[in-house]
Amino acid sequence: SEIAAIELGFSGSTIQFSSPVRIEFAGSGGNVAFFVGTNGITTFITTQCTSDSASGIPVTADECIITSGNNLVIHTKHATKFGVSKSSTSSTGSSTGSSTSSTGSSTGSGRTGVGPSGTSRGAGGFGGILSTSLMINEITYDRCEANIATILVSSDADSAPSIMVHTAKSGSVPAKLADIQPYEQSNKITKLDKHLYEIPISSDETFLMVVVTEQKGVSKNTVQSSVHLTSCEGITVINKVPEITQETLPPVSSSAPKIFDIKFQIENGTKHRSDTDFSYVYNQDLSVSAIVDAQIPLQRSELRMITMGQPQEYVAIKMDVESLPISTSTYAISATIPSYLMQEPAISYWIHIIDEDQNEAESKQYNIGVKPTSIGSISLEMDIPSVKQSNSLVRPQLFVNNKDLPLYGIVSLIVNGEVISKKSQLFATGQTTVNLEWKSPNVNGHIIYDVMASIDLYDKSISTQSAKLHVYPKTVTMLASEIKSLEPITENDTVLAVPVLIYASNSVDSNLRFHVTAPNGQCIIGA
Structure with a gap:
């Protein structure tokens, strides 16, 4: 997003005007306007002014927008920080169950906030903030047949974000990861993971506010966007999903050094593979070793370390390099992290190497716990x-x-x-x-x-x-000659599941005709 912003008054405070003021952004007609509150939350302005004057603010609003030629104008009764950014696009969806199609665009509107949680701050276009790769890509809905809404998000966090959806009819509903993840394979090779979520919605649902939160260490990043449901089905494209290109993949050089068999050792104990589930140190040194295959002689090998949950400023320890007799391109590298450098609750460590042709290689990050003196409640x-x-x-x-x-x-x-x-x-x-x-x-x-x-x-x-x-079981199959009474599944007089559909078929004789009747004589299947 391209963003222009101005700040009035002092940071962290709000100015209230006795009469509305006019703010003009030249050349920004058609863009999205927003303001940032003292709490850091970015709110998008969608209320339209009735005229380009102080009296154009609707009675129920504190701010409004209007386009004047190629310029975007904001009239406001208050001020902190105002700005404009490029708006996202949304497509249309057609209604189902009828030969007549209707415009079904689901558009973001209202006061939609995009803001920080924890230490991450910033403002951006609909569904994204500048200080993180977290973004909402698409929101789709079908309230006539499937009764479901899906949310596609992108994140580079270690674990999938959490999503809470605030609805007009069903209250606040946590979104769940969909059973089928269309980007599961591409996530293995790209830098930015894409996750698909879903929630059930009612046929009369009219509004969704999607709030996405990712966890990075002890910091949290949050983005959000709203959608009005105006037809049977629709899709809102907030941030287009980028195509997988060479630029989106981690750079790989055919001659770059390769790192294998990374192991750790606590004090003089047994060596373990670094991907071991869980280990911890307690006032102990940690040694790390690996095997490197390098076609070009190594220039520098580093063991890097950060305290988990702290800023990404790593400590680098130069590793010892020993040439192995099995090959002229094979090396054993090792280094030790002294106990005083490792801080609770845990550290992440990895190996970074560079050869004399400036080809670089880096291992994945591994974690190890650093036990505190005591564990609290x-x-x-x-x-x-x-x-x-x-x-x-x-x-x-x-x-x-x-x-x-x-x-x-x-x-x-x-x-x-x-x-x-x-x-x-x-x-x-x-x-x-x-x-x-x-x-x-x-x-x-x-x-x-x-x-x-x-x-x-x-x-x-x-x-x-x-x-x-x-x-x-989702389905129960019985021979017609051995059919039993269809009873609900219960536990201590509580109904857990009830039969809702009876289906009959005969794969042996396609000419056989039969019917199924209820105890009261009503025909259920057949004629």
């Missing part, structure tokens, strides 16, 4: 649906409340006593939400699973209470 709570269809994704949410300094650990999802998945996590002070995922097995009957989550914090382990998850 921490509590867990897991939110999980109680009933799910078989062969479907179950997405529990773990809420971790940390009342003290940040901690680092491993979150595990446990089903019937078996660890299903693990992920490392930084727990900042306050509440951290961890999204977990498990695909339930394909079962033929009603099965109950015990599900719980646990956190390993250095040498301490904490678990949630076990929750009961009822899994039932």
Whole structure:
């Protein structure tokens, strides 16, 4: 986005005018106007002035916009920081179930905020801010047939962002990652990951406010955008999804050095692969080693380190380089991080090398915990649906409340006593939400699973209470000659699932005709 902005008065304060003032942005006609409040939230101005004068502000508004030739004019009763930016485009969607098509464009409108959370600040076009790669790409909806809305977002954070959608009819609804991720493969090679989310919507839904939050260490970035639902279905393009080109891929040189077999060693202990699930140091040195294949002699090898959750200013330690006799291009490199350089709750480390032709290579980042002197008060709570269809994704949410300094650990999802998945996590002070995922097995009957989550914090382990998850088959097949009564699936007089559709078929004899009747004689299938 191209952005022009002016600031009136003092930073962090709001000026109230006794009569409205006029602000003109030359050559910005057709752009989006916004103002930044004292809280850092950017609000887009969409109220139209009735005239280019002080009396043109509607009674219910404090600011409005009007186009004057090629210029964009703002009339306002207050001032902090005002600006304009290029607007995004939206396409139209056609109504379904009729031969007549109607314009179904879903347009962002109203006071839509884009602003910071944590330490990230900045203002940008609809759905994006300047200080992060986080952006909303598209919002689509279908409220006539599928009754679903989808949100496509881009982020370069280590984990997928969280999305809360504020609706006019259903209140605030958390969006879930869609079962099918169309960019799953391209995310493996591009710098910016794209994630597809979805929420159910009612047929009479009229408005969606989408708020996207990503976590980077202890900092959070937030973008948001609103959509009015004006037809059966529609799509709003907020930031176009870039095509995958050579510029979007990490640069790779055929002669660049390659790094293999990265291992760590705590003091004089056993060497472990750096992608080991979880380890920690406690007043101990950490040694890191690797094997390098370099066609050109190495000029410099560095072991780089940052404290997790801190600004991205790394400490570099020069690595020792030893040529191996197996090949003239193979080297063993190693370095040690002294204990006094490693700060709690954890560090990230990686290897960066450069050869004499200035070809560079860098390993992925690895994490290791740095145990604090004491672990403060921490509590867990897991939110999980109680009933799910078989062969479907179950997405529990773990809420971790940390009342003290940040901690680092491993979150595990446990089903019937078996660890299903693990992920490392930084727990900042306050509440951290961890999204977990498990695909339930394909079962033929009603099965109950015990599900719980646990956190390993250095040498301490904490678990949630076990929750009961009822899994039932999506479909049940029976021979007509052996058909049984179709009963709801219940547990302690609570209905968990009910049959909603009966389907009959005969793949052996296509000429066979039959019908199914209800106990009251009503024909259900056939004629």
